Amino acid sequence: MQKNKSEILSYQENQFDLREILASLIDFKYFIIIFTSIFTLSAFIYASTLTPIYRTTTLFKSASENSVLKINNLSFLNETKDSIQALSINTMLSREFQTKIYNDGGFSNDVDTNSIIIEPPTTLSKTNIENPYKISINGFNGEAIKKYLKELVAAADKKTINILNDTNKQKSNYRLEQLEKEIEILLDLEKLDRLAKIERIKEEDLLQSLIIEKLIDASRFLVKQKRMNLIERIKQDDGQKISLVNDKIDRARYKAKEERLNQIIVLTDAAKLAGSLGIVENNLEKISASIESDINLNIAINEDKHLPEWYLYGEKALLERVKLLKNRNNDDPYIAELVTLNNQLNEIQNNNLLKTLQARYDDDPYNEELFTLQTKLNKVKNNTELLLLQLREDDGPFIIEINFLEAEKKQIERNSKIIDNNLTSIELYKAGKLETIIANKKIILLLTLIISFIVSILLALLMSSLKPEKEVSI
Numbered sequence: 001m002q003k004n005k006s007e008i009l010s011y012q013e014n015q016f017d018l019r020e021i022l023a024s025l026i027d028f029k030y031f032i033i034i035f036t037s038i039f040t041l042s043a044f045i046y047a048s049t050l051t052p053i054y055r056t057t058t059l060f061k062s063a064s065e066n067s068v069l070k071i072n073n074l075s076f077l078n079e080t081k082d083s084i085q086a087l088s089i090n091t092m093l094s095r096e097f098q099t100k101i102y103n104d105g106g107f108s109n110d111v112d113t114n115s116i117i118i119e120p121p122t123t124l125s126k127t128n129i130e131n132p133y134k135i136s137i138n139g140f141n142g143e144a145i146k147k148y149l150k151e152l153v154a155a156a157d158k159k160t161i162n163i164l165n166d167t168n169k170q171k172s173n174y175r176l177e178q179l180e181k182e183i184e185i186l187l188d189l190e191k192l193d194r195l196a197k198i199e200r201i202k203e204e205d206l207l208q209s210l211i212i213e214k215l216i217d218a219s220r221f222l223v224k225q226k227r228m229n230l231i232e233r234i235k236q237d238d239g240q241k242i243s244l245v246n247d248k249i250d251r252a253r254y255k256a257k258e259e260r261l262n263q264i265i266v267l268t269d270a271a272k273l274a275g276s277l278g279i280v281e282n283n284l285e286k287i288s289a290s291i292e293s294d295i296n297l298n299i300a301i302n303e304d305k306h307l308p309e310w311y312l313y314g315e316k317a318l319l320e321r322v323k324l325l326k327n328r329n330n331d332d333p334y335i336a337e338l339v340t341l342n343n344q345l346n347e348i349q350n351n352n353l354l355k356t357l358q359a360r361y362d363d364d365p366y367n368e369e370l371f372t373l374q375t376k377l378n379k380v381k382n383n384t385e386l387l388l389l390q391l392r393e394d395d396g397p398f399i400i401e402i403n404f405l406e407a408e409k410k411q412i413e414r415n416s417k418i419i420d421n422n423l424t425s426i427e428l429y430k431a432g433k434l435e436t437i438i439a440n441k442k443i444i445l446l447l448t449l450i451i452s453f454i455v456s457i458l459l460a461l462l463m464s465s466l467k468p469e470k471e472v473s474i
Contacts, residue, residue, distance in 0.1 A: 024464030025457065035456035036449065043448030052436050054142040055115075058149050059132035059429035061085075067423045071164055075415045076171035079164065085133075087163060088425045089118055092135065092156040101152050110141030111148045132429035142434045153428065160425035172412045179405050179412075186402055190395040201386045212377040219370050223363040234354045245345045252338055256331035264325045267309065271318035274310035281314045 025032065062085035063071075071077055071084070091097055098113045115138035121131030135153065139145035274280070309318065332338050364370050396402050 025460055028460035028463065032456040032460055036453045039452030040445060040449045043445055053138055053140060054145060054434055054436055055136055055138050056146045056149055056434045057134055057136040058153060058431060059134055060153060060426045061132045061429050063425050063427060070423055073415065074168045075412045077164060077168050084425045088156050088160040091159050092152060093118065101155055105148060105151055107144055107148055110144045111139045146434060157425050161423055175412055176409060179409050183402055183405050186399050187395055190399050194389055194395060198386060198389050201383060205380045205383050208380045209377060212373055216370060216373045219367055219373060220363060223367045227357055227363055231354060231357045234351060238348045238351055241348045242345060245341050249338060249341045252335050252341065253331060256335045260325050260328060260331055264322050267318050267322045270310040271315045271322060274315035274318060279310060279314045280316050
Protein backbone atom coordinates (compact mmCIF):
# COMPACT_ATOMS: atom_id res chain seq x y z
CA MET A 1 0.00 0.00 0.00
CA GLN A 2 2.75 2.32 0.96
CA LYS A 3 4.57 1.46 -2.28
CA ASN A 4 1.66 2.44 -4.45
CA LYS A 5 1.44 5.81 -2.76
CA SER A 6 5.13 6.49 -3.48
CA GLU A 7 4.71 5.70 -7.15
CA ILE A 8 1.74 8.02 -7.41
CA LEU A 9 3.64 10.88 -5.78
CA SER A 10 6.66 10.29 -8.08
CA TYR A 11 4.47 10.33 -11.14
CA GLN A 12 2.89 13.55 -10.01
CA GLU A 13 6.32 15.14 -9.46
CA ASN A 14 7.58 14.06 -12.91
CA GLN A 15 4.44 15.35 -14.51
CA PHE A 16 4.89 18.60 -12.75
CA ASP A 17 8.54 18.88 -13.88
CA LEU A 18 7.67 18.24 -17.54
CA ARG A 19 5.05 20.93 -17.37
CA GLU A 20 7.60 23.30 -15.92
CA ILE A 21 10.09 22.49 -18.69
CA LEU A 22 7.49 23.09 -21.37
CA ALA A 23 6.49 26.31 -19.65
CA SER A 24 10.11 27.45 -19.52
CA LEU A 25 10.62 26.69 -23.22
CA ILE A 26 7.47 28.65 -24.04
CA ASP A 27 8.76 31.53 -22.01
CA PHE A 28 12.03 31.49 -24.00
CA LYS A 29 10.46 30.71 -27.37
CA TYR A 30 11.69 33.96 -28.88
CA PHE A 31 15.23 33.31 -27.65
CA ILE A 32 15.13 29.84 -29.17
CA ILE A 33 13.83 31.14 -32.50
CA ILE A 34 16.32 34.00 -32.65
CA PHE A 35 19.32 31.86 -31.61
CA THR A 36 18.49 29.09 -34.12
CA SER A 37 17.85 31.62 -36.89
CA ILE A 38 21.13 33.44 -36.32
CA PHE A 39 23.27 30.27 -36.51
CA THR A 40 21.28 28.86 -39.43
CA LEU A 41 21.71 32.15 -41.30
CA SER A 42 25.41 32.14 -40.51
CA ALA A 43 25.70 28.56 -41.82
CA PHE A 44 23.84 29.59 -44.96
CA ILE A 45 26.23 32.48 -45.51
CA TYR A 46 29.25 30.19 -44.81
CA ALA A 47 27.95 27.45 -47.14
CA SER A 48 27.42 30.07 -49.84
CA THR A 49 31.12 31.07 -49.70
CA LEU A 50 32.52 27.56 -49.11
CA THR A 51 34.86 26.15 -51.78
CA PRO A 52 34.39 22.42 -52.52
CA ILE A 53 37.15 20.02 -51.35
CA TYR A 54 38.24 17.28 -53.78
CA ARG A 55 40.09 14.03 -53.27
CA THR A 56 42.04 12.05 -55.88
CA THR A 57 43.18 8.46 -55.43
CA THR A 58 45.76 6.55 -57.44
CA LEU A 59 46.28 2.81 -57.33
CA PHE A 60 49.77 1.31 -57.66
CA LYS A 61 51.48 -2.01 -57.11
CA SER A 62 55.04 -3.25 -56.75
CA ALA A 63 57.57 -3.41 -59.57
CA SER A 64 57.48 -6.14 -62.19
CA GLU A 65 59.60 -9.26 -61.95
CA ASN A 66 61.61 -8.02 -64.93
CA SER A 67 62.48 -4.76 -63.17
CA VAL A 68 63.44 -6.57 -59.96
CA LEU A 69 65.61 -8.96 -61.95
CA LYS A 70 67.39 -6.11 -63.74
CA ILE A 71 67.91 -4.22 -60.48
CA ASN A 72 69.39 -7.32 -58.84
CA ASN A 73 71.71 -7.76 -61.80
CA LEU A 74 73.72 -4.96 -60.26
CA SER A 75 76.74 -5.88 -58.21
CA PHE A 76 75.54 -5.30 -54.65
CA LEU A 77 71.74 -5.32 -54.70
CA ASN A 78 69.52 -8.18 -53.62
CA GLU A 79 66.10 -6.62 -53.45
CA THR A 80 62.57 -8.05 -53.50
CA LYS A 81 59.37 -6.60 -54.83
CA ASP A 82 58.26 -5.79 -51.29
CA SER A 83 61.53 -4.12 -50.28
CA ILE A 84 61.55 -1.95 -53.41
CA GLN A 85 57.91 -1.02 -52.90
CA ALA A 86 58.51 -0.19 -49.22
CA LEU A 87 61.35 2.12 -50.24
CA SER A 88 59.07 3.87 -52.74
CA ILE A 89 56.30 4.27 -50.14
CA ASN A 90 58.73 5.70 -47.57
CA THR A 91 59.95 8.12 -50.21
CA MET A 92 56.40 9.27 -50.98
CA LEU A 93 55.66 9.72 -47.26
CA SER A 94 58.75 11.85 -46.72
CA ARG A 95 57.68 15.41 -45.86
CA GLU A 96 60.85 16.79 -47.35
CA PHE A 97 60.21 14.94 -50.61
CA GLN A 98 56.55 16.05 -50.68
CA THR A 99 57.58 19.66 -50.13
CA LYS A 100 60.17 19.45 -52.89
CA ILE A 101 57.61 18.19 -55.42
CA TYR A 102 55.22 20.90 -54.20
CA ASN A 103 57.80 23.67 -54.65
CA ASP A 104 59.27 22.37 -57.92
CA GLY A 105 55.82 22.01 -59.46
CA GLY A 106 54.75 25.51 -58.47
CA PHE A 107 51.56 24.26 -56.83
CA SER A 108 49.44 26.76 -54.86
CA ASN A 109 47.46 26.25 -51.67
CA ASP A 110 44.96 24.25 -53.69
CA VAL A 111 47.01 21.15 -52.76
CA ASP A 112 46.98 19.93 -49.18
CA THR A 113 50.15 17.85 -48.75
CA ASN A 114 49.22 17.09 -45.16
CA SER A 115 46.29 15.01 -46.38
CA ILE A 116 48.36 12.43 -48.25
CA ILE A 117 47.38 8.91 -47.19
CA ILE A 118 48.73 5.59 -48.42
CA GLU A 119 46.53 2.58 -47.75
CA PRO A 120 47.66 -1.04 -48.16
CA PRO A 121 45.37 -3.58 -49.82
CA THR A 122 42.35 -4.24 -47.62
CA THR A 123 41.87 -7.82 -48.78
CA LEU A 124 44.15 -10.62 -49.82
CA SER A 125 43.98 -11.70 -53.41
CA LYS A 126 42.66 -15.20 -53.93
CA THR A 127 44.36 -15.32 -57.31
CA ASN A 128 47.91 -14.65 -58.39
CA ILE A 129 46.96 -11.06 -59.21
CA GLU A 130 48.53 -8.59 -56.76
CA ASN A 131 46.15 -6.21 -54.98
CA PRO A 132 47.15 -2.57 -55.43
CA TYR A 133 48.01 0.08 -52.84
CA LYS A 134 46.06 3.35 -52.63
CA ILE A 135 47.49 6.83 -52.34
CA SER A 136 45.13 9.80 -51.97
CA ILE A 137 45.36 13.55 -51.45
CA ASN A 138 42.86 16.36 -50.82
CA GLY A 139 42.71 19.83 -52.26
CA PHE A 140 40.59 22.63 -53.55
CA ASN A 141 41.62 22.18 -57.19
CA GLY A 142 40.89 18.77 -58.65
CA GLU A 143 43.27 19.04 -61.63
CA ALA A 144 46.04 20.40 -59.43
CA ILE A 145 45.87 17.53 -56.91
CA LYS A 146 45.67 14.99 -59.75
CA LYS A 147 48.78 16.49 -61.32
CA TYR A 148 50.59 16.68 -57.97
CA LEU A 149 49.80 13.09 -57.09
CA LYS A 150 50.90 11.94 -60.54
CA GLU A 151 54.19 13.82 -60.24
CA LEU A 152 54.68 12.59 -56.66
CA VAL A 153 54.30 8.94 -57.68
CA ALA A 154 56.52 9.36 -60.77
CA ALA A 155 59.19 11.27 -58.83
CA ALA A 156 59.11 8.71 -55.99
CA ASP A 157 59.54 5.94 -58.55
CA LYS A 158 62.50 7.73 -60.12
CA LYS A 159 64.05 8.62 -56.77
CA THR A 160 63.70 5.02 -55.57
CA ILE A 161 65.62 3.84 -58.64
CA ASN A 162 68.21 6.57 -57.96
CA ILE A 163 68.46 5.52 -54.31
CA LEU A 164 69.01 1.92 -55.36
CA ASN A 165 71.51 3.11 -57.93
CA ASP A 166 73.31 5.30 -55.37
CA THR A 167 73.28 2.49 -52.81
CA ASN A 168 74.80 0.13 -55.33
CA LYS A 169 77.26 2.79 -56.41
CA GLN A 170 78.32 3.46 -52.81
CA LYS A 171 78.78 -0.24 -52.17
CA SER A 172 80.55 -0.54 -55.52
CA ASN A 173 82.88 2.34 -54.68
CA TYR A 174 83.56 0.84 -51.27
CA ARG A 175 84.29 -2.53 -52.82
CA LEU A 176 86.45 -0.88 -55.49
CA GLU A 177 88.43 0.85 -52.74
CA GLN A 178 88.82 -2.51 -51.01
CA LEU A 179 89.96 -4.09 -54.27
CA GLU A 180 92.45 -1.27 -54.82
CA LYS A 181 93.81 -1.79 -51.31
CA GLU A 182 93.99 -5.55 -51.85
CA ILE A 183 95.78 -5.02 -55.17
CA GLU A 184 98.12 -2.52 -53.53
CA ILE A 185 98.84 -4.99 -50.71
CA LEU A 186 99.47 -7.78 -53.22
CA LEU A 187 101.79 -5.50 -55.21
CA ASP A 188 103.65 -4.51 -52.05
CA LEU A 189 104.00 -8.14 -51.00
CA GLU A 190 105.12 -9.12 -54.50
CA LYS A 191 107.63 -6.28 -54.53
CA LEU A 192 109.01 -7.32 -51.15
CA ASP A 193 109.17 -10.91 -52.35
CA ARG A 194 110.89 -9.80 -55.56
CA LEU A 195 113.45 -7.69 -53.67
CA ALA A 196 114.07 -10.58 -51.27
CA LYS A 197 114.45 -12.89 -54.25
CA ILE A 198 116.90 -10.45 -55.83
CA GLU A 199 118.98 -10.47 -52.67
CA ARG A 200 118.86 -14.27 -52.50
CA ILE A 201 119.90 -14.56 -56.14
CA LYS A 202 122.71 -12.05 -55.58
CA GLU A 203 124.00 -14.04 -52.63
CA GLU A 204 123.69 -17.32 -54.53
CA ASP A 205 125.37 -15.80 -57.59
CA LEU A 206 128.14 -14.36 -55.44
CA LEU A 207 128.73 -17.74 -53.85
CA GLN A 208 128.65 -19.48 -57.22
CA SER A 209 130.97 -16.84 -58.68
CA LEU A 210 133.47 -17.38 -55.88
CA ILE A 211 133.29 -21.14 -56.34
CA ILE A 212 133.66 -20.90 -60.12
CA GLU A 213 136.51 -18.39 -59.79
CA LYS A 214 138.23 -20.79 -57.41
CA LEU A 215 137.71 -23.58 -59.92
CA ILE A 216 139.09 -21.34 -62.69
CA ASP A 217 142.15 -20.54 -60.60
CA ALA A 218 142.58 -24.21 -59.81
CA SER A 219 142.14 -25.12 -63.48
CA ARG A 220 144.68 -22.51 -64.53
CA PHE A 221 147.07 -23.72 -61.87
CA LEU A 222 146.66 -27.32 -63.03
CA VAL A 223 147.19 -26.38 -66.67
CA LYS A 224 150.23 -24.32 -65.75
CA GLN A 225 151.49 -27.14 -63.60
CA LYS A 226 150.98 -29.56 -66.45
CA ARG A 227 152.89 -27.21 -68.74
CA MET A 228 155.71 -26.88 -66.23
CA ASN A 229 155.77 -30.63 -65.74
CA LEU A 230 155.83 -31.08 -69.50
CA ILE A 231 158.70 -28.59 -69.73
CA GLU A 232 160.61 -30.55 -67.11
CA ARG A 233 159.91 -33.82 -68.88
CA ILE A 234 161.01 -32.34 -72.19
CA LYS A 235 164.12 -30.95 -70.56
CA GLN A 236 164.86 -34.33 -69.05
CA ASP A 237 164.19 -36.08 -72.32
CA ASP A 238 166.27 -33.53 -74.20
CA GLY A 239 169.06 -33.93 -71.62
CA GLN A 240 169.04 -37.66 -72.18
CA LYS A 241 168.98 -37.17 -75.94
CA ILE A 242 171.82 -34.67 -75.74
CA SER A 243 173.83 -37.12 -73.63
CA LEU A 244 173.23 -39.84 -76.18
CA VAL A 245 174.18 -37.60 -79.10
CA ASN A 246 177.25 -36.34 -77.25
CA ASP A 247 178.22 -39.93 -76.58
CA LYS A 248 177.86 -40.68 -80.26
CA ILE A 249 179.92 -37.60 -81.12
CA ASP A 250 182.58 -38.58 -78.60
CA ARG A 251 182.67 -42.12 -80.00
CA ALA A 252 182.85 -40.78 -83.56
CA ARG A 253 185.71 -38.47 -82.61
CA TYR A 254 187.48 -41.22 -80.71
CA LYS A 255 187.06 -43.53 -83.66
CA ALA A 256 188.36 -40.89 -86.06
CA LYS A 257 191.35 -40.26 -83.83
CA GLU A 258 192.12 -43.96 -83.57
CA GLU A 259 191.83 -44.32 -87.29
CA ARG A 260 194.16 -41.31 -87.80
CA LEU A 261 196.73 -42.75 -85.42
CA ASN A 262 196.46 -46.15 -87.07
CA GLN A 263 196.82 -44.48 -90.46
CA ILE A 264 199.98 -42.67 -89.24
CA ILE A 265 201.47 -45.99 -88.25
CA VAL A 266 200.46 -47.59 -91.52
CA LEU A 267 201.80 -44.66 -93.59
CA THR A 268 205.02 -44.55 -91.56
CA ASP A 269 205.62 -48.22 -92.25
CA ALA A 270 204.79 -47.67 -95.92
CA ALA A 271 207.25 -44.71 -96.06
CA LYS A 272 209.93 -46.82 -94.52
CA LEU A 273 209.26 -49.54 -97.06
CA ALA A 274 209.26 -47.09 -99.95
CA GLY A 275 212.55 -45.61 -98.72
CA SER A 276 214.10 -48.99 -98.41
CA LEU A 277 213.03 -49.79 -101.97
CA GLY A 278 214.28 -46.48 -103.26
CA ILE A 279 210.85 -45.13 -104.20
CA VAL A 280 211.09 -41.52 -103.17
CA GLU A 281 208.65 -39.89 -105.55
CA ASN A 282 205.20 -41.03 -106.49
CA ASN A 283 204.35 -43.10 -109.58
CA LEU A 284 201.15 -41.25 -110.45
CA GLU A 285 202.48 -40.18 -113.89
CA LYS A 286 203.01 -43.75 -114.86
CA ILE A 287 199.53 -44.58 -113.80
CA SER A 288 198.18 -41.64 -115.86
CA ALA A 289 200.06 -42.89 -118.96
CA SER A 290 198.63 -46.30 -118.50
CA ILE A 291 195.18 -44.76 -118.40
CA GLU A 292 195.67 -43.69 -122.00
CA SER A 293 196.31 -47.34 -122.73
CA ASP A 294 192.82 -48.04 -121.48
CA ILE A 295 194.09 -49.42 -118.20
CA ASN A 296 191.36 -48.77 -115.57
CA LEU A 297 193.13 -48.25 -112.24
CA ASN A 298 191.61 -47.09 -108.93
CA ILE A 299 194.18 -45.02 -107.11
CA ALA A 300 191.99 -43.94 -104.21
CA ILE A 301 193.67 -44.39 -100.89
CA ASN A 302 192.54 -47.50 -99.09
CA GLU A 303 190.40 -48.44 -102.07
CA ASP A 304 192.98 -49.93 -104.44
CA LYS A 305 194.07 -53.31 -103.26
CA HIS A 306 196.33 -53.96 -106.16
CA LEU A 307 198.77 -51.00 -105.91
CA PRO A 308 200.34 -50.41 -102.50
CA GLU A 309 200.57 -46.89 -101.07
CA TRP A 310 204.37 -46.99 -100.91
CA TYR A 311 204.46 -47.60 -104.63
CA LEU A 312 201.82 -45.07 -105.54
CA TYR A 313 202.92 -42.14 -103.34
CA GLY A 314 206.58 -42.84 -102.61
CA GLU A 315 208.51 -42.14 -99.45
CA LYS A 316 208.38 -38.39 -99.69
CA ALA A 317 204.60 -38.15 -100.12
CA LEU A 318 203.95 -40.69 -97.41
CA LEU A 319 206.14 -38.87 -94.91
CA GLU A 320 204.36 -35.66 -95.78
CA ARG A 321 201.05 -37.31 -95.15
CA VAL A 322 202.26 -38.66 -91.83
CA LYS A 323 203.34 -35.16 -90.88
CA LEU A 324 199.98 -33.75 -91.76
CA LEU A 325 198.16 -36.41 -89.81
CA LYS A 326 200.32 -35.78 -86.78
CA ASN A 327 199.81 -32.02 -86.99
CA ARG A 328 196.00 -32.34 -87.28
CA ASN A 329 194.36 -30.74 -84.21
CA ASN A 330 190.74 -31.60 -85.02
CA ASP A 331 189.37 -34.64 -86.72
CA ASP A 332 185.78 -33.27 -86.90
CA PRO A 333 185.94 -32.12 -90.52
CA TYR A 334 186.91 -35.67 -91.47
CA ILE A 335 183.99 -37.27 -89.59
CA ALA A 336 181.00 -37.46 -91.95
CA GLU A 337 178.66 -38.73 -89.21
CA LEU A 338 179.47 -35.74 -87.08
CA VAL A 339 177.36 -33.41 -89.24
CA THR A 340 174.27 -35.50 -88.63
CA LEU A 341 174.99 -35.79 -84.94
CA ASN A 342 175.60 -32.04 -84.60
CA ASN A 343 172.33 -31.38 -86.40
CA GLN A 344 170.54 -33.71 -84.00
CA LEU A 345 172.23 -32.03 -81.07
CA ASN A 346 171.30 -28.58 -82.33
CA GLU A 347 167.71 -29.70 -82.89
CA ILE A 348 167.52 -31.05 -79.36
CA GLN A 349 169.13 -27.96 -77.85
CA ASN A 350 166.75 -25.73 -79.77
CA ASN A 351 163.57 -27.70 -79.07
CA ASN A 352 160.75 -25.56 -80.49
CA LEU A 353 158.11 -27.22 -78.33
CA LEU A 354 160.15 -26.49 -75.21
CA LYS A 355 160.75 -22.89 -76.21
CA THR A 356 157.06 -22.48 -77.00
CA LEU A 357 156.03 -23.90 -73.65
CA GLN A 358 158.58 -21.73 -71.83
CA ALA A 359 157.57 -18.61 -73.74
CA ARG A 360 153.83 -19.18 -73.19
CA TYR A 361 152.48 -16.52 -70.79
CA ASP A 362 148.81 -17.48 -71.04
CA ASP A 363 147.63 -21.06 -70.75
CA ASP A 364 143.92 -20.16 -71.07
CA PRO A 365 143.63 -20.97 -74.81
CA TYR A 366 144.95 -24.45 -74.04
CA ASN A 367 142.63 -24.98 -71.06
CA GLU A 368 139.63 -26.93 -72.33
CA GLU A 369 137.82 -26.82 -68.98
CA LEU A 370 138.30 -23.06 -68.68
CA PHE A 371 135.79 -22.29 -71.44
CA THR A 372 133.06 -24.21 -69.64
CA LEU A 373 133.88 -22.56 -66.31
CA GLN A 374 134.03 -19.06 -67.81
CA THR A 375 130.72 -19.71 -69.56
CA LYS A 376 129.19 -20.66 -66.21
CA LEU A 377 130.78 -17.61 -64.56
CA ASN A 378 129.46 -15.26 -67.24
CA LYS A 379 126.03 -16.84 -66.90
CA VAL A 380 126.11 -16.28 -63.15
CA LYS A 381 127.41 -12.70 -63.43
CA ASN A 382 124.89 -11.92 -66.16
CA ASN A 383 122.01 -13.75 -64.52
CA THR A 384 119.04 -13.16 -66.81
CA GLU A 385 116.53 -13.83 -64.05
CA LEU A 386 118.23 -11.32 -61.75
CA LEU A 387 118.40 -8.73 -64.53
CA LEU A 388 114.71 -9.16 -65.35
CA LEU A 389 113.76 -8.89 -61.68
CA GLN A 390 115.82 -5.70 -61.29
CA LEU A 391 114.38 -4.13 -64.46
CA ARG A 392 110.79 -5.09 -63.67
CA GLU A 393 108.66 -1.98 -63.08
CA ASP A 394 105.26 -3.61 -62.70
CA ASP A 395 104.72 -6.77 -60.66
CA GLY A 396 101.02 -6.93 -61.49
CA PRO A 397 101.20 -9.31 -64.49
CA PHE A 398 103.05 -11.82 -62.32
CA ILE A 399 100.36 -11.99 -59.60
CA ILE A 400 97.55 -14.37 -60.51
CA GLU A 401 95.23 -13.05 -57.78
CA ILE A 402 95.35 -9.56 -59.31
CA ASN A 403 93.83 -10.91 -62.50
CA PHE A 404 90.78 -12.08 -60.56
CA LEU A 405 90.60 -8.78 -58.64
CA GLU A 406 90.89 -6.78 -61.87
CA ALA A 407 88.15 -8.92 -63.41
CA GLU A 408 85.96 -8.21 -60.38
CA LYS A 409 86.71 -4.48 -60.72
CA LYS A 410 85.63 -4.49 -64.35
CA GLN A 411 82.49 -6.42 -63.46
CA ILE A 412 81.65 -3.94 -60.69
CA GLU A 413 82.34 -0.93 -62.92
CA ARG A 414 80.16 -2.44 -65.62
CA ASN A 415 77.28 -3.15 -63.21
CA SER A 416 77.64 -0.12 -60.94
CA LYS A 417 74.85 1.85 -62.62
CA ILE A 418 71.37 1.16 -63.89
CA ILE A 419 71.46 1.93 -67.60
CA ASP A 420 67.89 0.88 -68.44
CA ASN A 421 65.69 4.00 -68.09
CA ASN A 422 62.54 1.87 -68.26
CA LEU A 423 63.04 0.35 -64.81
CA THR A 424 60.33 1.09 -62.25
CA SER A 425 60.09 0.58 -58.51
CA ILE A 426 56.29 0.74 -58.57
CA GLU A 427 53.72 0.38 -61.34
CA LEU A 428 50.56 2.45 -61.73
CA TYR A 429 47.51 0.24 -61.57
CA LYS A 430 44.87 2.92 -62.13
CA ALA A 431 45.26 6.65 -62.71
CA GLY A 432 43.91 9.27 -60.29
CA LYS A 433 40.17 9.13 -59.56
CA LEU A 434 38.63 12.48 -58.56
CA GLU A 435 35.79 12.75 -56.01
CA THR A 436 34.18 15.65 -54.10
CA ILE A 437 34.35 15.58 -50.29
CA ILE A 438 32.33 18.74 -49.35
CA ALA A 439 29.77 19.99 -51.92
CA ASN A 440 26.10 19.66 -50.45
CA LYS A 441 25.18 23.00 -48.82
CA LYS A 442 21.70 21.68 -47.71
CA ILE A 443 23.38 19.15 -45.45
CA ILE A 444 25.40 21.94 -43.85
CA LEU A 445 22.25 24.04 -43.30
CA LEU A 446 20.24 21.10 -41.92
CA LEU A 447 22.98 20.10 -39.54
CA THR A 448 23.44 23.71 -38.41
CA LEU A 449 19.67 24.10 -37.88
CA ILE A 450 19.39 20.95 -35.80
CA ILE A 451 22.47 21.64 -33.74
CA SER A 452 21.65 25.32 -33.14
CA PHE A 453 18.05 24.40 -32.16
CA ILE A 454 19.20 21.85 -29.64
CA VAL A 455 21.80 24.25 -28.24
CA SER A 456 19.15 27.02 -27.92
CA ILE A 457 16.86 24.67 -25.99
CA LEU A 458 19.66 23.73 -23.65
CA LEU A 459 20.51 27.39 -23.11
CA ALA A 460 16.84 28.21 -22.49
CA LEU A 461 16.61 25.47 -19.86
CA LEU A 462 19.80 26.72 -18.28
CA MET A 463 18.55 30.28 -18.10
CA SER A 464 15.15 29.06 -16.75
CA SER A 465 16.90 27.18 -13.97
CA LEU A 466 18.86 30.25 -13.03
CA LYS A 467 15.65 32.42 -12.86
CA PRO A 468 14.36 33.14 -9.27
CA GLU A 469 11.30 31.01 -8.30
CA LYS A 470 7.87 32.75 -7.62
CA GLU A 471 6.49 32.72 -4.01
CA VAL A 472 3.59 30.32 -3.45
CA SER A 473 0.57 31.68 -1.32
CA ILE A 474 -1.02 29.50 1.43
